Amino acid sequence: MTERPRFSETKLPRTFSGHRGLAHETGLIFEHGREDFSGVDIDPPQDFKPRLGGLERQSPLGLPGLSEPECLRHYVRLSKQNYAIDTGLYPLGSCTMKHNPRLNEKMARLPGFADIHPLQPLSTVRGALELMADLSHWLVTLTGTEAVALTPKAGAHGEMCGMMAIKAAIAARGEAATRKIVLAPESAHGTNPATAASLGFTVRSIPAGENGLVHPETVAAALGPDVAAIMLTNPNTCGLFERDIVEIARLVHEAGAYFYCDGANFNAIVGKVRPGDLGVDAMHINLHKTFSTPHGGGGPGAGPVVLSSRLAPFAPIPFLRRDGDKLTLVEDKEDTQSFGRMAAFHGQMGMFVRALSYILSHGGDGLAMASENAVLSANYLRVCLKDVMSSPFAERLCMHEVLFDDAWMKDSGVTVLDFAKAMIDEGIHPMTVYFPLVVHGAMLIEPTESESAAFLDMFVATLRDLAFSVKNGEVERFTGAPYYAPRTRLDETTAARKPVLTYKAPVGGREPKEA
Numbered sequence: 258m259t260e261r262p263r264f265s266e267t268k269l270p271r272t273f274s275g276h277r278g279l280a281h282e283t284g285l286i287f288e289h290g291r292e293d294f295s296g297v298d299i300d301p302p303q304d305f306k307p308r309l310g311g312l313e314r315q316s317p318l319g320l321p322g323l324s325e326p327e328c329l330r331h332y333v334r335l336s337k338q339n340y341a342i343d344t345g346l347y348p349l350g351s352c353t354m355k356h357n358p359r360l361n362e363k364m365a366r367l368p369g370f371a372d373i374h375p376l377q378p379l380s381t382v383r384g385a386l387e388l389m390a391d392l393s394h395w396l397v398t399l400t401g402t403e404a405v406a407l408t409p410k411a412g413a414h415g416e417m418c419g420m421m422a423i424k425a426a427i428a429a430r431g432e433a434a435t436r437k438i439v440l441a442p443e444s445a446h447g448t449n450p451a452t453a454a455s456l457g458f459t460v461r462s463i464p465a466g467e468n469g470l471v472h473p474e475t476v477a478a479a480l481g482p483d484v485a486a487i488m489l490t491n492p493n494t495c496g497l498f499e500r501d502i503v504e505i506a507r508l509v510h511e512a513g514a515y516f517y518c519d520g521a522n523f524n525a526i527v528g529k530v531r532p533g534d535l536g537v538d539a540m541h542i543n544l545h546k547t548f549s550t551p552h553g554g555g556g557p558g559a560g561p562v563v564l565s566s567r568l569a570p571f572a573p574i575p576f577l578r579r580d581g582d583k584l585t586l587v588e589d590k591e592d593t594q595s596f597g598r599m600a601a602f603h604g605q606m607g608m609f610v611r612a613l614s615y616i617l618s619h620g621g622d623g624l625a626m627a628s629e630n631a632v633l634s635a636n637y638l639r640v641c642l643k644d645v646m647s648s649p650f651a652e653r654l655c656m657h658e659v660l661f662d663d664a665w666m667k668d669s670g671v672t673v674l675d676f677a678k679a680m681i682d683e684g685i686h687p688m689t690v691y692f693p694l695v696v697h698g699a700m701l702i703e704p705t706e707s708e709s710a711a712f713l714d715m716f717v718a719t720l721r722d723l724a725f726s727v728k729n730g731e732v733e734r735f736t737g738a739p740y741y742a743p744r745t746r747l748d749e750t751t752a753a754r755k756p757v758l759t760y761k762a763p764v765g766g767r768e769p770k771e772a
């Protein structure tokens with residue numbers, strides 16, 4: 258505890274260049290690019306006669322010019338300020354930041370998958386269609402459902418897809434005018450109520466019980482002939498398995514409503530539980546969570562939606578149909594009950610390849626083991642930290658993520674945000690904070706199955722050291738953190754609400770026309 262430099266000592270001497278060791282300070286590209294310069298040598302066009310009828314640009318373009326090495330250095334320096342799952346632990350609860358196996362990347366780069374175009378004749382992409390059919394088969398098998406819509410581009414888009422299928426099914430029953438309510442627990446991810454509301458439903462919030470679970474009596478009380486569906490996350494965002502889910506499904510169906518399950522946390526139960534067996538009618542699967550495809554910068558997302566037999570007829574087009582040994586894509590809504598099309602093409606091929614590669618390389622036993630290890634890792638953290646941090650569910654087994662609250666830091670002068678920022682100084686990406694909303698000062702930690710036991714011990718030791726610091730009143734370690742990051746506290750709200758997207762050169766420099 259004593260060897261850490263005191264904060265006065267962290268006021269390091271200034272450097273002439275502004276760099277810190279070999280970590281470079283990087284200005285905006287506009288600040289070091291030159292307008293009169295190009296990285297490419299092209300002869301000026303001769304006798305060029307514009308054919309734009311006077312619409313050609315009169316003012317300079319205003320783009321910075323850099324040589325190739327300058328340009329490369331700019332972006333490589335910026336990229337080194339990124340934090341990624343390939344850099345270290347990324348314990349964001351609910352987001353499931355797990356290792357992206359390189360085998361998947363290799364498969365996705367096979368030219369037969371990587372170099373095809375969605376408008377190619379089907380006869381030239383038979384292999385790709387077979388791969389989609391294989392992936393569909395395994396998703397349906399693992400979830401115990403009837404069909405899967407591959408088109409949605411993310412979890413939230415999948416929610417939209419599943420709820421549109423529910424809306425179409427209700428309309429087909431002639432109840433569109435009466436069933437306008439969607440039930441969502443307080444602990445739901447914000448996308449659930451947002452999806453329901455954007456489809457014209459009214460959201461009725463249902464409280465969770467003391468034990469973090471949704472109780473059947475609460476659901477029963479909220480159900481009625483005006484309810485279209487419930488949107489329930491299982492395991493829920495407190496990291497708990499909804500024990501009464503079968504009973505809840507029964508009540509929902511008895512009331513003539515549908516059961517939408519937010520399957521973002523499927524990674525905790527894949528290979529162990531089939532959501533279809535629990536009574537789920539629709540569930541999105543975030544391929545970038547459960548099936549290890551990269552999040553964000555690694556490529557586009559994919560959120561396939563599995564559907565029960567009650568909803569399968571309403572799946573979006575295009576979908577795969579097998580005629581004998583030939584697969585076709587049904588592109589036309591005619592003769593189907595499909596609710597229509599929600600994306601131009603059939604989905605994110607590269608993600609399908611990666612997800613299938615993950616499924617096949619693990620096998621059924623490997624997938625079940627990944628779930629078991631994810632749950633084991635989270636419980637290990639729960640047990641190793643519960644004496645220094647507080648949790649309303651500390652004594653209960655959790656699933657793949659463990660939830661702490663801020664009761665243990667009450668009156669310490671340190672907030673959950675401060676604590677998270679101090680983790681950055683320790684080289685660890687913070688956990689999810691202030692979500693779910695059902696506990697005060699939530700800290701939701703999801704270690705995933707892909708961290709070693711040795712690393713989890715390191716993580717525990719670090720968090721314990723931080724926790725003792727809070728308890729010892731070393732407030733400064735937190736309130737000014739992060740001290741060692743390239744930038745310290747940013748005004749995140751203003752950055753999100755009023756992003757500055759256009760560079761304005763200082764007077765006399767280049768001046769873009771539009772703000």
Ligand SMILES: *Cc1c(COP(=O)(O)O)cnc(C)c1O
Pocket residue numbers: 351352411412413414446448490494519521522543558560
């Ligand atoms: C991640 C997540 C979503 C949304 O998924 P995206 O792929 O980010 O759109 C929805 N619900 C829960 C519980 C999640 O964790």
